[in-house]
Amino acid sequence: MSTATLLAAALLLDAILGEPKWLWSRLTHPAVLMGRMVNALDQSLNRGDFRRIKGGITAGALIAIALVLGWLLSLLGPIVEIICAAILIAQRSLIDHLSAVATGLRRSLHDGQRAVAMIVSRDTATMTGPQVARSAIESGAENFSDGIIAPAFWFLIAGLPGLLVYKMINTADSMIGYRNDKYEEFGKAAARMDDLLNLIPARLTGVLIALSSGQLRNWRAIISDANRHRSPNAGWPEAAMSRALGLALSGPRSYDGQMRDFPWVNGSGNKAISAHDIDACTNRLWRVWGIALAMTVALALLF
Numbered sequence: 001m002s003t004a005t006l007l008a009a010a011l012l013l014d015a016i017l018g019e020p021k022w023l024w025s026r027l028t029h030p031a032v033l034m035g036r037m038v039n040a041l042d043q044s045l046n047r048g049d050f051r052r053i054k055g056g057i058t059a060g061a062l063i064a065i066a067l068v069l070g071w072l073l074s075l076l077g078p079i080v081e082i083i084c085a086a087i088l089i090a091q092r093s094l095i096d097h098l099s100a101v102a103t104g105l106r107r108s109l110h111d112g113q114r115a116v117a118m119i120v121s122r123d124t125a126t127m128t129g130p131q132v133a134r135s136a137i138e139s140g141a142e143n144f145s146d147g148i149i150a151p152a153f154w155f156l157i158a159g160l161p162g163l164l165v166y167k168m169i170n171t172a173d174s175m176i177g178y179r180n181d182k183y184e185e186f187g188k189a190a191a192r193m194d195d196l197l198n199l200i201p202a203r204l205t206g207v208l209i210a211l212s213s214g215q216l217r218n219w220r221a222i223i224s225d226a227n228r229h230r231s232p233n234a235g236w237p238e239a240a241m242s243r244a245l246g247l248a249l250s251g252p253r254s255y256d257g258q259m260r261d262f263p264w265v266n267g268s269g270n271k272a273i274s275a276h277d278i279d280a281c282t283n284r285l286w287r288v289w290g291i292a293l294a295m296t297v298a299l300a301l302l303f
Contacts, residue, residue: 018092070161
């Protein structure tokens, strides 16, 4: 069975089942286990001198663990590979989280703030309604790249070992890849590796979003906005989504009580964003998912 066939089955399984609460209330999710590995290495090595070297050792150890574990799991057969890939691809989960923000925002601003706090790291307690909706849409665009397209891409390239390497490094980046006193040195290797692993998937995600919305004609503008973004990769899906929905994304936001004046993406777009726009984003993400599935099936038929 080809890798593309396995991936198509995994995409469908994830879309149907998502993250069953009855299962993960009884078992520890693999993403949580990865987080525990990262935390154990952080606690053990992130101290004293030579933190950058220790951070490199940490990234290398996580990659080695992922490669070996992925190889061993792949020996168990295609059913196990499909299940593992479906667990680590997060389309249904992403849509559910975005829908929860839209539902909460329709009830009250406070409910919207509480729901969006589950998916973003910025300050949410003082957000306005449009800021809540904008945060959700930005998270949706970025996490569609990190949670669906990038895992699928690396599964196609290198099977289950490739997928596990990506998820391990992406988890490490989310935990130690910060530019602060504690992680500037220790987390640099994980952050740079995450940037590298997302280089192609982020741009591919931008292309797919633009393709699904007839915005390829504005590709030069999307490139311009993406290059102004604070992140070398997150700007691509955000810039494409902003054009697809006609919205202004990114822009100023608060972290740890400090307002940061980030540039706008598609600054001339609509800034009065609402729950309706979150719905439009989820619909767009399903369309892009459908294109990705169709491309995967085409690959399976060709090879």
